[in-house]
Amino acid sequence: MSSIFCLLPVLIFLVFLLAVSLKIQHDSAKDRANNFVRDYFIGGRTLGGFVLAMTTAATYSSVSTFVGGPGMAWVIGYGWLYMAMVQVVVIFLVLGVFGKKIALVAHKIDAVTVIDVLRARYHSNLLANFAALVTVAFFCATMVAQFVGAAKLFEAVTGYSYVTGLTMFGVIVVLYTTVGGFKGVAVTDAFCAIAMVVGVCLLFGCMMSAGGGYTKIMTDMATYHPDMLEPFSAGKMPMSLYISQWLLVGICTLSLPQSVVRGISYKNTKALHNAMLIGTIVIGLMTLVATSIGVFAKGILTQELSVYGTIDNITPRTIVECMGPFWAGVCIIGPVAATISTVSSLLLTASGSIVKDVYLNICQERGKTIANDKIKRLSLMGTIIIGFAVYFIAIAPPSVIWKINMFAFGGLETAFFWVLVFGLFWQGANKTGALFAMFGGVLIYCVSMALKFKVLDLHQIVLGIGGSLILFLVGNALGKKPDEKTLRLFFPEMFD
Amino acid sequence: MKQSEKFRQANKEALATCIATLLVIAFWWVAGFGLADCKVMLFSTPLWVWTGCVGTWIFTCLVVWLLIKFVFQDFSLEDGEVPHE
Numbered sequence: 001m002s003s004i005f006c007l008l009p010v011l012i013f014l015v016f017l018l019a020v021s022l023k024i025q026h027d028s029a030k031d032r033a034n035n036f037v038r039d040y041f042i043g044g045r046t047l048g049g050f051v052l053a054m055t056t057a058a059t060y061s062s063v064s065t066f067v068g069g070p071g072m073a074w075v076i077g078y079g080w081l082y083m084a085m086v087q088v089v090v091i092f093l094v095l096g097v098f099g100k101k102i103a104l105v106a107h108k109i110d111a112v113t114v115i116d117v118l119r120a121r122y123h124s125n126l127l128a129n130f131a132a133l134v135t136v137a138f139f140c141a142t143m144v145a146q147f148v149g150a151a152k153l154f155e156a157v158t159g160y161s162y163v164t165g166l167t168m169f170g171v172i173v174v175l176y177t178t179v180g181g182f183k184g185v186a187v188t189d190a191f192c193a194i195a196m197v198v199g200v201c202l203l204f205g206c207m208m209s210a211g212g213g214y215t216k217i218m219t220d221m222a223t224y225h226p227d228m229l230e231p232f233s234a235g236k237m238p239m240s241l242y243i244s245q246w247l248l249v250g251i252c253t254l255s256l257p258q259s260v261v262r263g264i265s266y267k268n269t270k271a272l273h274n275a276m277l278i279g280t281i282v283i284g285l286m287t288l289v290a291t292s293i294g295v296f297a298k299g300i301l302t303q304e305l306s307v308y309g310t311i312d313n314i315t316p317r318t319i320v321e322c323m324g325p326f327w328a329g330v331c332i333i334g335p336v337a338a339t340i341s342t343v344s345s346l347l348l349t350a351s352g353s354i355v356k357d358v359y360l361n362i363c364q365e366r367g368k369t370i371a372n373d374k375i376k377r378l379s380l381m382g383t384i385i386i387g388f389a390v391y392f393i394a395i396a397p398p399s400v401i402w403k404i405n406m407f408a409f410g411g412l413e414t415a416f417f418w419v420l421v422f423g424l425f426w427q428g429a430n431k432t433g434a435l436f437a438m439f440g441g442v443l444i445y446c447v448s449m450a451l452k453f454k455v456l457d458l459h460q461i462v463l464g465i466g467g468s469l470i471l472f473l474v475g476n477a478l479g480k481k482p483d484e485k486t487l488r489l490f491f492p493e494m495f496d
Numbered sequence: 497m498k499q500s501e502k503f504r505q506a507n508k509e510a511l512a513t514c515i516a517t518l519l520v521i522a523f524w525w526v527a528g529f530g531l532a533d534c535k536v537m538l539f540s541t542p543l544w545v546w547t548g549c550v551g552t553w554i555f556t557c558l559v560v561w562l563l564i565k566f567v568f569q570d571f572s573l574e575d576g577e578v579p580h581e
Binding site (some may be wrong): 054076081082085086088089092093096097098099100103104107214215218219222229230232233246251268270272273275277280281284285287288326340425479490492493495496 | 498499500501502503504505506507509510512514515516517520521524528529532537540541542543544548549550552553556561563564565567568569570571572573574575
């Protein structure tokens with residue numbers, strides 16, 4: 001159904017986001033002339049509760065919230081929805097555990113990235129540079145995967161080619177991230193989160209009427225697929241999968257740097273508190289509605305999976321079956337918004353890692369001061385170069401990208417989990433322990449993923465996080481205690 | 497509030513957040529797996545789906561509301577006091 005009506009709503013939405021971003025750039029010209037790095041990478045620490053909640057939720061919800069999740073729910077049933085609900089903890093957990101402490105420290109040392117904080121805590125260039133490398137590599141692979149997922153969905157729903165869709169939102173997201181900086185990303189994320197909620201609710205409504213009503217869908221399910229009504233789905237959802245998911249997409253997301261950095265960005269504690277509640281309401285609603293769409297789609301796409309191809313085709317097929325071109329075009333704003341809001345945050349964090357954590361730090365160590373204008377040029381260039389590199393790779397992604405992407409989510413969690421938790425909450429944690437944990441954890445995780453080696457049928461994240469913990473404790477016993485200046489900065493309560 | 501008190505408070509809040517997470521996990525487990533064998537249907541959907549999915553969401557919002565209402569405290573993030581040298 002290649003019609004202009006299909007294309008128009010998304011295009012209008014994207015142009016609107018670009019305009020918002022330009023306006024933010026215009027409004028923050030003064031702050032940027034003053035201290036570019038702080039305004040560009042962390043929004044001058046001005047986020048209110050609503051925007052903080054929305055940007056954290058939107059960064060977390062990705063294209064898989066709309067495609068992979070519902071697709072699996074179509075196969076498994078309510079068990080998958082029940083499992084997906086673990087995501088309800090992700091927002092309040094990261095903001096509640098790290099939000100205050102990292103903000104207190106960041107205000108003291110004027111940090112704008114998570115790696116700034118790690119550098120101040122452990123005084124290790126090796127650790128900081130490795131963290132930057134891990135961040136950039138895994139983020140780029142994730143961005144490519146997000147682009148590919150969304151462009152495929154776009155092609156399947158609108159009938160326009162893969163490259164058309166990719167170019168449309170790919171180019172615009174790179175542009176608005178580059179000009180808007182962190183504040184632009186945060187505000188556009190808020191609009192994206194609203195678009196996601198609207199998109200899923202719209203699809204939900206249309207689907208109910210197309211499937212002959214809720215009661216009919218449910219009665220058919222009880223008759224033809226009774227296993228979809230059980231949590232273990234007749235063995236398709238083993239307990240080990242539930243436990244793995246609690247760790248992988250629940251608790252361990254605590255340490256994802258793109259989420260933690262949001263703990264540096266807010267205005268005051270009230271904003272943080274409100275964001276915890278609003279974020280939990282929004283992420284819970286989105287998970288519930290988006291995933292249950294997959295369950296109810298069973299009443300619309302009633303044939304075998306082989307008829308539809310892969311589970312990734314379930315969402316687009318459902319949209320096409322239930323909606324006319326115009327409403328399908330409106331609805332697809334949801335998944336596109338989920339994609340670009342994730343990409344924008346990752347892109348900015350990646351360019352921040354290169355410009356701030358690596359380049360500016362090298363300059364500082366050599367005693368060179370860089371003019372604000374030059375930093376500005378470099379940061380804008382860094383963002384746009386990484387952005388377009390990702391866009392071009394996404395046009396024809398090499399297979400290695402999928403391998404890296406498979407490692408990305410858990411790899412990031414493993415790299416940062418203990419280094420952040422112990423760094424902020426354990427006075428005794430030292431540099432050697434942190435280095436052991438980060439290098440060793442990532443290595444253990446990636447090797448066990450590559451070899452598909454599992455313990456008790458649990459996801460490799462268990463090995464990564466567990467191994468990283470043991471290595472931290474071993475390394476810590478070998479290393480020297482942190483100096484008093486660091487302790488006064490991170491644990492002033494020890495001296496009082 | 498003195499800087500050291502702010503850090504103590506932040507530690508307390510982090511601990512409370514972890515306890516809240518454990519509560520959510522416990523609720524999720526009991527409300528889902530615990531009621532999975534119950535044959536009651538509510539609007540043609542098994543009871544455990546309502547309690548385990550919608551219920552967990554509402555329960556989590558409630559827990560977070562209690563957290564920010566009774567445990568979390570407002571304070572300035574700026575360092576109001578020079579730490580003792």
